[in-house]
Amino acid sequence: MLDLCGMELHPVRALGPTAWNELSAWLLQRAGSYTSYHILVDSTTHECVLPRFMAEIEGLADAHILEVEPGEASKDLALVEQLALGLRDEGADRRALLIALGGGVVCDLAGLLATLYLRGIDLVLVPTSLLAMVDAAWGGKNGVDSEGTKNLLGTWRPEAPVFADVRALETLPDREWRQGWAELLKQAWIAGGGLWQTASTADWTQSALLMAEAAQVKLEVVAQDPFERGTRRALLNMGHTVGHAVESLALEARGTTGHGDAVALGLSVESRVLDALGRPGATDRDLLRRRLEADFDFAEFRGLDSRDVWARMQHDKKRLGGQLRLVWCPQPGEAEQVEVLTEAAFIQAWTTDALR
Numbered sequence: 001m002l003d004l005c006g007m008e009l010h011p012v013r014a015l016g017p018t019a020w021n022e023l024s025a026w027l028l029q030r031a032g033s034y035t036s037y038h039i040l041v042d043s044t045t046h047e048c049v050l051p052r053f054m055a056e057i058e059g060l061a062d063a064h065i066l067e068v069e070p071g072e073a074s075k076d077l078a079l080v081e082q083l084a085l086g087l088r089d090e091g092a093d094r095r096a097l098l099i100a101l102g103g104g105v106v107c108d109l110a111g112l113l114a115t116l117y118l119r120g121i122d123l124v125l126v127p128t129s130l131l132a133m134v135d136a137a138w139g140g141k142n143g144v145d146s147e148g149t150k151n152l153l154g155t156w157r158p159e160a161p162v163f164a165d166v167r168a169l170e171t172l173p174d175r176e177w178r179q180g181w182a183e184l185l186k187q188a189w190i191a192g193g194g195l196w197q198t199a200s201t202a203d204w205t206q207s208a209l210l211m212a213e214a215a216q217v218k219l220e221v222v223a224q225d226p227f228e229r230g231t232r233r234a235l236l237n238m239g240h241t242v243g244h245a246v247e248s249l250a251l252e253a254r255g256t257t258g259h260g261d262a263v264a265l266g267l268s269v270e271s272r273v274l275d276a277l278g279r280p281g282a283t284d285r286d287l288l289r290r291r292l293e294a295d296f297d298f299a300e301f302r303g304l305d306s307r308d309v310w311a312r313m314q315h316d317k318k319r320l321g322g323q324l325r326l327v328w329c330p331q332p333g334e335a336e337q338v339e340v341l342t343e344a345a346f347i348q349a350w351t352t353d354a355l356r
């Protein structure tokens with residue numbers, strides 16, 4: 001039971017090939033509850049997903065469309081205000097419904113917009129990228145970035161219904177599949193058992209088959225530690241201490257990078273820290289690295305200097321009492337352990353990684 005002290009986590013949710021039918025039924029049940037409907041898309045999901053979505057979902061014929069540019073740069077507070085003015089101009093009142101139709105960027109942006117607009121309107125998330133279906137749409141968090149710090153400002157909407165329909169992935173480019181595959185591998189490692197066995201021997205082309213199970217892992221971890229008081233929830237951050245730092249440096253250098261590519265490198269480097277500390281499970285961690293090296297190309301991060309990465313890691317939100325901590329299951333499906341990450345251990349792990 002996913003119950004957060006009386007507040008249920010995504011009490012309405014559907015995952016799989018009929019999720020959009022369930023959204024249609026959900027909207028039909030609420031016909032008359034909403035005064036207007038607004039769909040947030042980026043220009044790519046506008047073109048690739050919205051036409052089919054509008055054709056399939058009943059009750060949205062009069063919906064207003066709000067569009068942003070694709071990419072991380074759209075997670076911006078000034079844009080949230082612009083979108084709020086757009087909602088106002090479309091006549092949205094407190095009984096308006098905002099639907100996010102897009103990847104993690106659109107879901108994060110819509111979540112914050114729906115919380116701030118008139119102090120909160122109803123929100124529905126319809127993730128369309130693998131990364132959003134496996135990870136970003138679940139757990140209720142949203143946010144925008146500021147001056148290179150990811151998700152500096154954000155809120156929490158754990159009650160938002162989520163409808164993740166794998167058919168939306170038909171137009172997803174290979175590069176974007178891989179971004180979600182990194183998070184899927186991370187969640188399969190946390191789950192261990194059959195999910196890890198399948199994921200570690202499959203490759204990213206199998207992701208759609210594993211999406212629902214991987215998403216369920218995130219839901220369970222969030223439910224086990226909803227307010228992040230313990231260390232369980234921090235497991236979802238495996239690979240992200242290093243990953244966020246390389247992502248933000250690569251974004252600064254080239255203006256573009258993949259979150260999943262950065263997380264894949266982060267998983268690989270962080271797993272070597274556990275090796276250096278002599279934690280059991282080195283064979284499994286080696287298997288994880290071989291999977292990552294087969295599916296991801298770390299070339300874009302090759303020019304990064306380990307000292308710059310270390311310096312950027314000091315911005316990590318999970319830093320506690322001046323120390324960087326890694327929360328990891330040393331082996332698939334095991335209980336989490338907290339490791340202190342020292343500069344020496346990081347540099348050693350970085351220099352032995354595949355990007356050398």
Ligand SMILES: NC(=O)c1ccc[n+]([C@@H]2O[C@H](COP(=O)([O-])OP(=O)(O)OC[C@H]3O[C@@H](n4cnc5c(N)ncnc54)[C@H](O)[C@@H]3O)[C@@H](O)[C@H]2O)c1
Pocket residue numbers: 042043044045048049070071072075102103104105106108128129130131132135136137138139140141142143150168169170171172173176179259
């Ligand atoms: N809130 C959370 O808990 C949470 C968790 C993980 C990640 N995130 C956030 O999610 C974001 C990354 O998500 P993402 O990888 O989905 O990025 P994204 O939203 O930028 O989508 C990636 C690209 O795929 C395109 N796309 C999406 N669906 C498509 C489809 N069906 N067909 C064709 N193209 C499609 C988008 O237009 C975009 O160009 C990051 O900002 C990250 O911080 C949030």
Ligand SMILES: [Zn+2]
Pocket residue numbers: 135183240259263
């Ligand atoms: Zn992530």
